[in-house]
């Protein structure tokens with residue numbers, strides 16, 4: 001039997017007045033007509049709900065094998081080689097005014113050359129927009145005592161209070177942040193979310209199946225590569241609400257014909273939740289209905305099981321992930 005799992009990232013949510021008192025899902029989707037399974041939590045025991053932990057858990061990775069930081073997973077998505085003794089970190093270009101952190105995420109030209117700007121022995125790779133990966137060679141031994149600050153959680157605080165600390169690596173990273181601030185005045189780079197390389201189990205080993213992933217989000221592509229699954233990034237996929245859903249549907253259908261198991265990951269609903277936009281989220285789910293679920297139900301081969309769920313809840317009310325259970329829908333073709 002073929003299996004297709006569609007993860008609508010952060011789909012589960014609360015009801016909102018602007019959606020006539022409905023949740024984005026119930027406002028927008030005909031999913032209610034499908035066979036509904038009991039709600040479930042995909043969050044591994046003792047972990048916070050985030051895509052890395054939840055999707056790995058859904059793919060059958062044992063909880064103890066699920067890493068905490070995601071930078072090394074995103075590095076894998078970009079083909080960045082990391083050794084076991086290295087440390088990977090997220091590195092955000094941030095906006096600064098009068099020494100105060102005012103904006104997380106500045107897409108500037110200086111960031112494209114940041115690797116060349118830094119005299120410290122870090123490998124820095126721009127991912128997209130303001131996001132970078134920093135690899136500290138031999139940095140694993142500093143991981144446990146390194147102190148970092150997430151830029152998006154510290155807007156309004158002095159940058160000098162938010163530089164890395166805790167050990168020699170923290171000191172080198174602090175010098176980098178301050179030197180770049182001196183050079184660019186209103187922009188600097190903040191490393192955060194350190195992660196060490198953790199071997200992930202192969203998908204074939206945990207499931208006995210040959211699997212493929214259709215996605216655009218780095219964390220999902222990285223999961224696929226580290227678990228030995230084939231990955232497909234359809235043209236026009238953006239990881240947000242402006243994505244080309246039809247291209248994703250087509251890629252998923254092609255995978256179903258070739259693999260036992262296909263994961264189709266759709267990210268935009270989570271992004272709309274972080275922006276606290278219930279209407280944007282509902283309209284995107286409406287598009288998923290039309291451009292993904294309807295064609296899938298028309299074209300999936302007989303004997304195929306289709307499951308639609310979300311990895312975790314994302315709440316437009318708070319702009320953060322939620323801990324409530326998520327809906328699951330099942331069709332047998």
Ligand SMILES: [Zn+2]
Pocket residue numbers: 010270271274314321
């Ligand atoms: Zn999220």
